[in-house]
Amino acid sequence: MSQTVSRADFDQFMVPNYAPADYIPVRGEGARLWDQQGREYVDFAGGIAVNALGHAHPALVKALTEQAQKLWHVSNTLTNEPALRLARKLVDATFADRVFFCNSGAEANEAAFKLARKWAIDTAGADKHEIISTTNSFHGRTFFTVTVGGQPKYSDGFGPRPQGVTHIPYNDLAALKSAISDKTAAVVIEPIQGEGGVLPATADYLKGVRELCDQHKALLVFDEVQTGVGRSGSLYAYMEYGVTPDILTSAKSLGGGFPIGAMLTTEAVAQHFAVGTHGSTYGGNPLACAVAEAVIDVVNTPEVLAGIRAKHERFVSRLRAMGDKTGAFQQVRGMGLLIGAVLAEPYKGRAKDFMTAAAKAGVMVLQAGPDVVRFAPSLVIADADIDEGLDRFEQAVNEVVGR
Numbered sequence: 001m002s003q004t005v006s007r008a009d010f011d012q013f014m015v016p017n018y019a020p021a022d023y024i025p026v027r028g029e030g031a032r033l034w035d036q037q038g039r040e041y042v043d044f045a046g047g048i049a050v051n052a053l054g055h056a057h058p059a060l061v062k063a064l065t066e067q068a069q070k071l072w073h074v075s076n077t078l079t080n081e082p083a084l085r086l087a088r089k090l091v092d093a094t095f096a097d098r099v100f101f102c103n104s105g106a107e108a109n110e111a112a113f114k115l116a117r118k119w120a121i122d123t124a125g126a127d128k129h130e131i132i133s134t135t136n137s138f139h140g141r142t143f144f145t146v147t148v149g150g151q152p153k154y155s156d157g158f159g160p161r162p163q164g165v166t167h168i169p170y171n172d173l174a175a176l177k178s179a180i181s182d183k184t185a186a187v188v189i190e191p192i193q194g195e196g197g198v199l200p201a202t203a204d205y206l207k208g209v210r211e212l213c214d215q216h217k218a219l220l221v222f223d224e225v226q227t228g229v230g231r232s233g234s235l236y237a238y239m240e241y242g243v244t245p246d247i248l249t250s251a252k253s254l255g256g257g258f259p260i261g262a263m264l265t266t267e268a269v270a271q272h273f274a275v276g277t278h279g280s281t282y283g284g285n286p287l288a289c290a291v292a293e294a295v296i297d298v299v300n301t302p303e304v305l306a307g308i309r310a311k312h313e314r315f316v317s318r319l320r321a322m323g324d325k326t327g328a329f330q331q332v333r334g335m336g337l338l339i340g341a342v343l344a345e346p347y348k349g350r351a352k353d354f355m356t357a358a359a360k361a362g363v364m365v366l367q368a369g370p371d372v373v374r375f376a377p378s379l380v381i382a383d384a385d386i387d388e389g390l391d392r393f394e395q396a397v398n399e400v401v402g403r
């Protein structure tokens with residue numbers, strides 16, 4: 001018999017590394033969620049930029065349930081059809097020639113950083129192992145990825161960190177110029193810093209980073225875990241910028257809510273992961289790959305991508321007007337459906353208050369650090385849901401600013 005559970009059970013039974021909200025969602029449909037009490041929310045969070053097609057999208061339910069009748073898991077001593085189909089689609093749609101599957105963004109980055117070092121050490125010797133990343137970046141929570149991430153609050157306190165990782169300010173080409181050398185194996189960049197505050201790179205910066213990597217024979221790794229699979233308005237954000245990486249990582253939206261990660265790379269680089277060098281029990285899981293294939297099929301169409309850009313305009317014009325009216329925001333920035341409202345001076349540090357007030361008003365939003373309210377809704381959210389969610393968000397803003 002099933003037992004009733006409540007938020008109090010979290011505090012009693014779960015490791016206390018999260019502080020979840022006091023309501024528990026139990027059901028979702030499209031861009032709406034309902035909690036245990038039957039209260040309805042407009043979902044502008046999408047997990048954290050994960051539910052690319054909202055909740056219970058019919059194409060994803062179909063792909064998952066059909067695959068569930070056929071085959072759930074095989075080991076990597078075998079391959080499987082959904083993984084092969086998805087790999088082919090990702091290769092056809094991007095710069096990449098080869099794909100490695102895993103289960104999360106951190107694992108995709110772990111694979112990327114290991115591959116970059118392996119490539120560099122194989123081709124130029126042990127000294128060429130340095131990884132340059134940016135301050136305020138986020139790349140996951142394994143010890144290597146959290147070390148490459150530029151937020152010491154996440155990597156401190158666990159003893160000695162992996163060596164050979166340096167951090168330079170984001171969007172600062174001069175800083176990279178000083179830091180990069182022939183010992184650099186890879187430069188790692190989020191085309192838009194997501195957790196770091198929804199901060200887009202400038203096109204000149206990314207072009208300059210590419211040139212410096214080429215000059216020093218270093219690989220350019222784009223972490224597109226948050227920006228990938230349509231989030232930016234293109235299938236991957238590198239396409240928006242016209243700057244092609246050597247390795248790209250994807251997760252979050254790729255599975256639309258089913259766990260999957262992928263690392264994409266070129267033929268020449270991929271060859272440095274020979275048999276036995278890296279692996280994952282669940283990587284390439286048939287259920288995950290079947291769902292991700294359906295996500296790519298839906299998202300990677302001119303209509304859906306154009307829709308994302310149109311919805312971006314709908315969000316930002318309304319948020320800017322709200323900012324003008326209330327004085328709550330100093331800037332609204334981002335790309336596609338990854339949008340950040342940067343809090344004005346009097347409200348700095350209070351992103352969580354906006355998030356809590358929004359939930360109270362019936363709309364789920366995210367924070368990206370203490371100073372930015374983040375929006376990462378379904379890529380196919382209906383305009384009516386955007387409007388209603390923003391009406392509710394405006395109530396929340398008014399409450400926080402005391403209007």
Ligand SMILES: Cc1ncc(COP(=O)(O)O)c(C=O)c1O
Binds near residue numbers: 190
């Ligand atoms: C840019 C970026 N990279 C990596 C990760 C880590 O992904 P995961 O939590 O799936 O390991 C995240 C998660 O927020 C992210 O935003």
